[in-house]
Amino acid sequence: MHARHVVLVSILLVGAGCGAVNSSRGPGMGAGQDWRAYLGDAGSTHYSTLTQITTGNVAQLKVAWTFDAAGTPVDGDPSSQARGDFQTNNLIVDGVLFTASPSRQVIALDAATGQERWRFDPRTEREDAVGNRQRGLAYWAEGENRRIFTSAGTWLYALDAGTGRPVRTFGDNGSIHLGRGLGLRGTPSVRLNTPGVVYKDLLIVGGLIPENVAGAIRAFDVRTGELKWTFRTIPRPGEYGYETWPADAWKTAGGASDWSGHSVDAARGIVYISTETAGPDFWGGDRYGENLFANAVVALDANTGKRLWHFQIVHHDLWDLDLPAPPTLLTVTHEGKKIDAVAQGTKHGLLFAFDRVTGTPLWPVHERPTTPSRIPGVKVWPTQPVPEKPAPLMRQRYTVDDLSTISPMAQLLTKERFARSGNAGAMPPPSLDETILFPGPDGGFEWGGAAADPEGVLYANVNEIPWFYRMIPTRGPDGAPLSLGHRQYLVHCAACHGADRTGDVRGGMPALNALGGPKTPEYVHKVMVQGGGRMPPFDRLGARQRNAIVGYLFGTEPAPDTRGNGGSGAPAGAARDDQTEPPYAFGGFQRWFDREGYPAIKPPWGTLNAVDMNTGALLWKVPLGEYPELTARGIPPTGTENYGGPVVTAGGLIFIGATADETFRAFDKKTGKVLWQARLPFSGNATPSTYMANGKQYVVISAGGGKSNRPAGSTLVAFALPD
Secondary structure (H helix, E strand, O other), rough: OOOHOOOHHHHHOOOOOOOOOOOOOOOOOEEEOOOOOOOOOOOOOOOOOOOOOOOOHHHEEEEEEEEEHHHHHHHHEEEHOOOOOOOOOEEEOEEEEEEEEOOEEEEEOOOOOOOEEEEOOOHOOOOOOOOOOOOOEEEEEOEEEEEEEEEEEOEEEEEEEOOOOOOOOOOOOOOOHHHHOOOOOOOOOOOOOOEEEEEOOEEEEEEEEOOEEEEEEEEEOOOOOOOOEEEEOOOOOOOOHHOOOOOOOOHOOOOOOOOOEEEEHHHHHHHEEOOEEEOOOOOOOOOOOOOOOOOOEEEEEOOOOOOOEEEOOOOOOOOOOOOOOOEEEEEEEEOOEEEEEEEEEEOOOEEEEEEOOOOOOOOOOEEOOOOOOOOOOOOOOEEEEEEOOOOOOOOOOOOOHOOOOOOOHHHHHHHHHHHHEOOOOOOOOOOOOOOOEOOOOOOOOOOOEEEEEOOOOEEEEEEOEEEEOOOOEEOOOOHOOOOHHHHHHHHHHHHHHHOOOOHHHHHHHOOOOOOOOOOOOOHHHHHHHHOEOOOOOOOOOOOOHHHHHHHHHHHOOOOOOOOOOOOOOOOOOOHHHHHHOOOEEOOOOEOOOOOOOOOOOOOOOOEEEEEEEEOEEEEEEEEEEHHHHHOOOOOOOOOOOOOOOEEEOOOOOEEEEEOOOEEEEEOOOOOOEEEEEEEOOOOOOOOOEEEEEEEEEEEEEEEOOOOOOEEEEEEEEEEEEOO
């Protein structure tokens, strides 16, 4: 383990006897009657102390109420009735349920009946109230002052929890721009898909940061919106970690923020963040180094933002290996001692565990050698950390033994392509040749996160879907220039929409090879500036570059200029854009499916796992989800691609949707046996919530579908025992 991976700061131990305080069971840790925080509590444990629903009676659960969160169009605008990507982990406080709809509306419901109480639509504040998927809200209260925090577009709003009206004394008449506090000229287009965490009177947020903007974690005053502290994840001169980047990389590299959420040890005043890849995601030729604090678990003083310790889980990431979910706080018995720990899952299905106070790994972490790059000018960091325990929760390499067994044809086709592409493991070297990328960039672990109970057992769902990986040159054959628009498209758009513009339907990334109708050049310009759906805004891209991309997409761009002046109508002597842009770009996200549309690998394709974090042992693993048509063919349940996390309860149950079969399930947490399941109107790609209202325990899930090429909707479904 490199010395710089774990750094101790003495002030961390103030008020805490090195792991002695059992804060995971203290105030605010583990949800009770209410579900007041994203993922249940400040520690992101997904744990509930409720016991009315048990292993003995869960089979009696029935639908208690449903609610369509799409609502009615606002001012005739059909986009305000958006459906799909309804991934909200709902909050429940004092009998009121708060949800965030696919169109960024915030809706308050009676938690016992599903009857609407109020609705806030951010379009009443700003026309550009768009955004990516919204997975939750934040709640703060002091006496009668109760607030809900939400975001839309680039703005963070504070709402009165009783009325849904903006709190006009917060920020700029009720909101603040999320581009504040990054130390850059202007206000970049930063957005949120997770709500941040509340600690005392602070709202601590990361954000979806553009790839050309250096990331940061910031804390805002919940009353006024005043910026209280900033922790920069790409260090500047004189800051710790600056030497792990090329000189002044903070001016050119971007990302490395935390879009997946944070966890807080409120008793100690520590916030734990889990950061993403530095940008550009797949091209790292201009940022060689370990790249702190990208791809790292970082413990910060929640009062000041000062770094206390960190552990980098991927060095110099070239594979989009963001840490996909908030760290999970739990208490374990390790080598005979009670230790307050923090666990972090990865897209590779690895599970790292640390002492929450010191950052020391609970089990040894070994630096394993990597395969060198096959592209000139691109270097791979020579080693990557792998924990000794727990064992990986999924396969780490696609081998001949993993060829599909779904049908003879699928087996033949996977065998042929495997022979062509091969597999170089979890981190294949950058190459111009196609190789199998397994595990893939959607996990392993994904944004749903993991649940943990007071016994120190962690429950996690993972994916086992193969992908392909290939880098492509941003110049034509023999170095011939591409048009400016084609080159810009490859650099900025191909990762999501594919080098051939065919997109990734299962991943929610549309094709761009047949634009027309309502998708006019003007519409595409607007989306590039504002963002929309999964797409971040590209407002910091120059107008000439955006115009060139639109021209390329609609076939109106001039042919490339071979005189060396930049092409696309650039005047002679104009600066060449490809002098400062990457010579290679990622060929595009591409899942590997057989001709029937199933993952091209031997099942399981999705599993639910229980890990004893006291010992590091896997307690059980079961398939998560099934395809009825395959079951009818005599194939045992395969599991499906799954998005959204589990909830574990003191009643001995694990509740989880997540799967591509529109089913909500309850498992026995001791054995992994399915005890109950119910059909949902759409896939429950969200982490559920459980709460008490009028003396009855409910379990509610946002069923929005839209993932894995499944139907899309926007239905809240609540279950309870019959009267």
